[in-house]
Amino acid sequence: KSKIRSWFKKERREENIIKGREDIEHEFKRYGINIPPEDMENFLADDMKRHNCAELDDFYAAVGYGGIILSRIMQRLKDSYAKLSAAPAPKPVPFFPKKSNTGIIVGGESNIDVKLSKCCNPLPGEDIIGFITKGHGVSVHRTDCTKYVEAMEKKIETDRWVEVTWAENAKENDNPIFKACIDVVSYDGIMLIANVAAVTAEMRIPVSEMVSKTLKNGNANLIMTCSIAGVGQLNQLISKLRKIPDVISAERIIR
Incomplete structure (x- = not known):
């Protein structure tokens, strides 16, 4: 009898594989297991x-001809799936493409002609988007730029x-090349x-322009343009400026 059963198992292997797969899919659907x-x-793997069972089809075939009773293993499979579902998904690793002469990667391609838009002056560390201009390459904007x-x-x-993304060599370094205006x-x-100059000198931040005036309410206003390595250094600079005695506000402006 065992020889006869063995012969039928081999003879109907393909049928058993199909039946076993369908039985498993049916039970998985019933228990909310989505693999x-x-x-x-x-x-x-553990139950195989x-x-x-050396192969997955062997497992399906065994289920199909009744060698494996699904009702006896479903609780274990449910527990395995619960543990699998409870495991936190791996966090995506931030992707910084390799170096680019422009510091910007466009659609995964480096060294495409780009320019930083003057309407929002994006800095490394800020979310950016590119606009394909007519004959002037790609103009790079912040994602919160009013134009975008x-x-x-x-x-x-x-x-x-x-x-577009910042290339690895555009991340903050000791050679600031990005312009920012601060009010x-x-x-x-x-x-x-004098106090503002002392702060920028201490941080070794090059200043290309300073314009001061007296406001109608008598307060003093200073607008300066400086070279910044990235948004982190900019935030640090603004924080230090706000700590200067008598300073009311210090903000980045776009002009």
């Missing part, structure tokens, strides 16, 4: 080993906006320029 086909062998936001809202030339307001105008 992609490409992950099924790994998920069933217990039942001496308006284009998306009004659906204006949306196909010309492309994904400082203070009660005291006499020492404002």
